[in-house]
Amino acid sequence: MSGFGFFTRRLVQGLLILWIVTTATFVLMHLAPGGPAMLADPKLGPVERAAIEARLGINLPLPAQYLAWHRNLLAGDLGQSYLYQTPAGQTVLARVPNTLLLAGSALLLSLLIAVPFGIRAGLNPGGPTDRALDLVSFAALSLPTFWYGIVLIMIFAAVGHLLPAGGVATPGLETSVIDRLRHLILPVAVLSLPITAELYRYVRTGIVSVANAPHIPAARAKGLSEREITRKHLLRNALLPILTVIGLQAPMLVGGAAITETVFSWPGMGRLGVEAALGRDYPVVMATTLAVAVAVVGVNIVLDLLYRWFDPRLRIE
Amino acid sequence: MKRAAIPLPALLLACLLAFAWAGPLLHRVDPDALDLRRIASRSSVANPLGTDESGRDVLARLMAGGRVSLAVATVATAVALVLGTLVGGLAGWRGGWVDGLLMRLTDAAMAVPVLFAALALLSLFGSKPPLLIGIIGATSWMGIARLVRAEVAVLRHSDFVMASRALGRPDSAIFLHHLLPQLVPILTVAASVGVAYAILTESALSYLGLGVQPPRASWGNMLTGAQASLYTAPRLAIWPGVMILLTTLSCNGLGKWLRLRSGWHG
Numbered sequence: 001m002s003g004f005g006f007f008t009r010r011l012v013q014g015l016l017i018l019w020i021v022t023t024a025t026f027v028l029m030h031l032a033p034g035g036p037a038m039l040a041d042p043k044l045g046p047v048e049r050a051a052i053e054a055r056l057g058i059n060l061p062l063p064a065q066y067l068a069w070h071r072n073l074l075a076g077d078l079g080q081s082y083l084y085q086t087p088a089g090q091t092v093l094a095r096v097p098n099t100l101l102l103a104g105s106a107l108l109l110s111l112l113i114a115v116p117f118g119i120r121a122g123l124n125p126g127g128p129t130d131r132a133l134d135l136v137s138f139a140a141l142s143l144p145t146f147w148y149g150i151v152l153i154m155i156f157a158a159v160g161h162l163l164p165a166g167g168v169a170t171p172g173l174e175t176s177v178i179d180r181l182r183h184l185i186l187p188v189a190v191l192s193l194p195i196t197a198e199l200y201r202y203v204r205t206g207i208v209s210v211a212n213a214p215h216i217p218a219a220r221a222k223g224l225s226e227r228e229i230t231r232k233h234l235l236r237n238a239l240l241p242i243l244t245v246i247g248l249q250a251p252m253l254v255g256g257a258a259i260t261e262t263v264f265s266w267p268g269m270g271r272l273g274v275e276a277a278l279g280r281d282y283p284v285v286m287a288t289t290l291a292v293a294v295a296v297v298g299v300n301i302v303l304d305l306l307y308r309w310f311d312p313r314l315r316i317e
Numbered sequence: 318m319k320r321a322a323i324p325l326p327a328l329l330l331a332c333l334l335a336f337a338w339a340g341p342l343l344h345r346v347d348p349d350a351l352d353l354r355r356i357a358s359r360s361s362v363a364n365p366l367g368t369d370e371s372g373r374d375v376l377a378r379l380m381a382g383g384r385v386s387l388a389v390a391t392v393a394t395a396v397a398l399v400l401g402t403l404v405g406g407l408a409g410w411r412g413g414w415v416d417g418l419l420m421r422l423t424d425a426a427m428a429v430p431v432l433f434a435a436l437a438l439l440s441l442f443g444s445k446p447p448l449l450i451g452i453i454g455a456t457s458w459m460g461i462a463r464l465v466r467a468e469v470a471v472l473r474h475s476d477f478v479m480a481s482r483a484l485g486r487p488d489s490a491i492f493l494h495h496l497l498p499q500l501v502p503i504l505t506v507a508a509s510v511g512v513a514y515a516i517l518t519e520s521a522l523s524y525l526g527l528g529v530q531p532p533r534a535s536w537g538n539m540l541t542g543a544q545a546s547l548y549t550a551p552r553l554a555i556w557p558g559v560m561i562l563l564t565t566l567s568c569n570g571l572g573k574w575l576r577l578r579s580g581w582h583g
Contacts, residue, residue: 017425025437032441138573142565144517146524147558150544154551165547248427255432259521263544273433274525277440285437292433300428 010304014297021293025286026069030062078290079283083276088283092269092291098168099268103257105184106191107246114196115242118203119235125208133200140197145256149190149263156186166265191260195249202245206238213237240311247303250296326570333564337383346374348381349532357550369539369553370546379556382534387564389450389529390515396454397511398504401461406492408462409469420466423459431456431518439527449528453515461507465500472496502579506572513568520561536561 044052053059060068072078078089121130157165164170164183173179210216211234219229258270265271273288275281308314346364352372360367366375408419435452442448472478472495481491522528523537531538536557543553 028437028441138569139566142513142562142569144520144558144561144565146521147540147554147561150540150547150554151558153544154547154554158548158551251428251430254430258432258436259525262525270432273436274527277436278526280440282441285440289433289437292430296428296430 006308007301007305010301014301017297018290018293021290022070022073023066025289026066029282029286030065073290078287081276081281081284083279083281083284088287091284092272092287095267095269095272096291098266099254099257099261099270102184102187102191102260102266102268103253105188106195106257107249107253109188109192110196110199111242113192114199115203115239118200119207119238121200122204122207122211122238123230125204130204133204137197137200140193143193145190145194146259146263148193149186149260152186152189153263166263168267187260187264187266190263191253191256194256195253198249198252199242199245203239203242206241207234210234210238240307243303243307243310247300250299254292254295324571324574326567326574329563329567330571333383333560333567334387337380337387340380341377344376344380346377348373348377348534350374357546357553366556367552370542370550375553375556378534378539379536379560382536382539382557383560385446385529385533385535386516386519386523386537386561389446389453389519389535390512393450393453393457393515393519394508394511396450397458397461397515398508400454400458401507402465402497402500402504404458405462405465405467406469406496409466410473410488410492410496412470412473416466416470419462423462426456427459429456432521435518435522436525436527439522444527444530446529449519449522453518457511457514457518461504461511464503464507468500468503469496472499502575506575506579509568509575510572513565513572516561516564516568 050059076089077087078092080086081088081091084091117129117133121127121133124130153165156163163186166183168180168183169176170179170183216229216233219233224233254270257268258274260266261268261271262274269288269291273285273292276284276288344365350373352368355364355368355372357370358364358368358372364374364376366379369375369378404419404423408416408423431452434456438452439448478491478495481495519528520535520537520540523535524540526538526541529535529538531542539557540554543550543557547554
C-alpha cells in the first residue's frame with residue numbers, strides 16, 4: 001500500500017473516531033440532569049430563564065441542536081464559556097501551548113532517562129542494575145503523583161524556598177528564560193515520573209526479548225563484535241516499539257498533565273478542564289474533551305507514519 | 318526469591334484494613350465533627366495526629382477516608398474483573414468476527430484518556446460513589462480482557478474442554494466449571510494490581526474535587542484541604558499520602574508475589 005493511501009485511510013479512521021466523540025459528548029450533555037450552573041439560580045423568573053436558554057440555544061428540539069452543534073463545530077465555534085463569557089474553543093486553544101510545553105518536556109525527560117537505563121538493565125537481566133531499577137520503577141508506579149507534587153512543593157518551596165510553588169512565570173519576569181525553567185522543574189519532575197517508569201519497563205522487556213531472538217547468535221557466529229551486535233542488531237529492533245508505547249502513553253500523559261497542572265496552578269488545558277468540570281461550564285468541558293481527543297488521534301497517526309518510515313517491513317504488503 | 322509463609326504485602330494490607338474498619342473501635346471520635354477552636358492543632362491525647370484545617374480529628378478522618386477509598390476501589394475492581402472476564406472470555410471462546418470486534422473495542426477503550434472522560438461524566442451527572450465506581454471499573458477492564466482472551470483461546474482447544482463439549486454440556490457450564498477455575502491465578506493477580514490502580518484513580522479524582530465529596534473524607538480529598546494550608550500546617554499533607562502509598566505498594570507487591578508464586582508471567 002502506498003504511503004499516501006495509508007495516510008488517507010488513517011485520516012478517515014481518525015475523523016470517524018472524532019465524530020463518535022462529538023456525538024457521545026452531545027448525547028451525554030443532554031442526558032445530564034440540570035443544566036448550566038447559571039440556570040440553578042433560584043431567583044431567576046421564567047422570562048429570564050427563557051432568555052438565557054434562547055441565548056445558549058438550548059430551547060431548540062434535540063436534532064436541531066445536534067445539527068447546529070456540528071455545524072458550529074466545523075466553523076470552529078464551540079459555544080460561549082459559561083464561566084468566562086469567552087468563546088470556548090479559543091479559551092482552550094490559548095492554554096494549549098502551556099500544556100504542550102509541560103507534556104513535551106516531561107516526555108523528553110522520560111525518554112532521556114528510560115531508554116539508557118532500560119538498555120542497561122535489559123542487556124544484563126537479573127543483574128544488580130536490573131534488580132535495583134525494578135524496585136525503583138515499582139515504587140514510582142505505586143506513588144500517587146499529586147501527593148508527590150505536594151511533597152515536592154513542601155520541600156522545595158514551603159521549606160527550602162529554592163523553587164517556585166506554581167505558575168509558569170514570576171509576574172514581571174515573563175521574558176526571563178531562567179525564571180520559566182525554574183517554574184518548569186517541579187511540574188516536569190512530577191509528570192515524568194510514572195511515564196519514565198512505564199517506558200523503562202517497555203524498553204527493558206524489548207531489549208530482553210530481542211536479545212533472545214535467533215538473529216543475535218547468528219550475528220555472533222558471523223564474528224561481529226559485541227558492540228556492533230548491540231548497536232546494529234539489538235537496539236534497532238528493540239527501540240522501534242517505543243514509538244507505539246509513546247502512543248499508548250498519550251492518554252496517561254494528558255491525564256497526568258491535568259493533575260500536575262492543578263497541583264502546580266499551571267495555566268494549561270488540563271487545569272482549565274478541571275475548573276470547567278467543577279463549575280459545570282459544559283462548553284469548555286466539551287472543548288477540552290475534543291482537544292484531548294484530537295491530540296490522542298493525531299499523535300497516533302503521526303506515530304504510525306513514523307513507524308512506517310523507520311521500519312521498511314511495514315511498507316510491503 | 319524467598320517465599321515467606323505470609324507475604325509481607327498481604328500482612329501490610331491486612332493492617333490497613335484493620336486500621337480502617339477496626340480502628341474506630343479504639344479511637345471513638347466523629348471524623349466529621351468540626352471544632353473551630355482547634356484548627357490545625359498539633360497532636361494531643363484527644364487527637365493523636367492533631368486536627369485539620371477545619372478542626373476535625375485527622376486520625377478519625379484517615380480511618381473514615383480509608384473505608385471510603387478501599388470500598389470504592391474494591392467494588393470498582395470487581396466491576397472491572399467481571400467486564401474483563403466477560404469480554405475476554407467471549408472473544409477467546411467464540412473467536413472469528415466476535416473476537417475481532419471485541420478486541421477492537423478493547424483497543425479503542427485503551428485509547429480513552431480516563432481522566433478527561435471521568436471529568437466530563439462527573440461534572441455532567443454529579444459526583445456520587447456509584448458513578449465513581451462505574452467510571453473506574455469501566456476504564457480498567459481492558460488489560461484483564463486481553464489476558465483472559467489469550468488464556469481462553471488456548472484452553473478452548475484443550476482435551477478437557479473438548480471432552481465436556483462431546484458430553485453435550487452447554488457453553489455456560491463449561492465456562493463456569495472448567496474455564497473459570499483455570500483463570501483464577503490470572504484474575505487474582507489482576508485484582509490486586511487493579512485495586513492499586515483504582516485507589517490511585519479515586520484519590521486523584523477526589524483530590525481534584527470530582528470524586529468523593531466533602532465533608533465525607535477520602536484520602537484524596539484530605540490532600541486538597543492540606544495543600545491549601547501547606548505553608549501553615551505542612552504535616553497535614555503527610556498522612557493521607559502515606560496511606561495511599563502504603564495501600565498501592567501492598568497491592569502491587571501482593572500482585573507481584575502472586576505472579577511469582579503461580580509461575581505466570583503476564
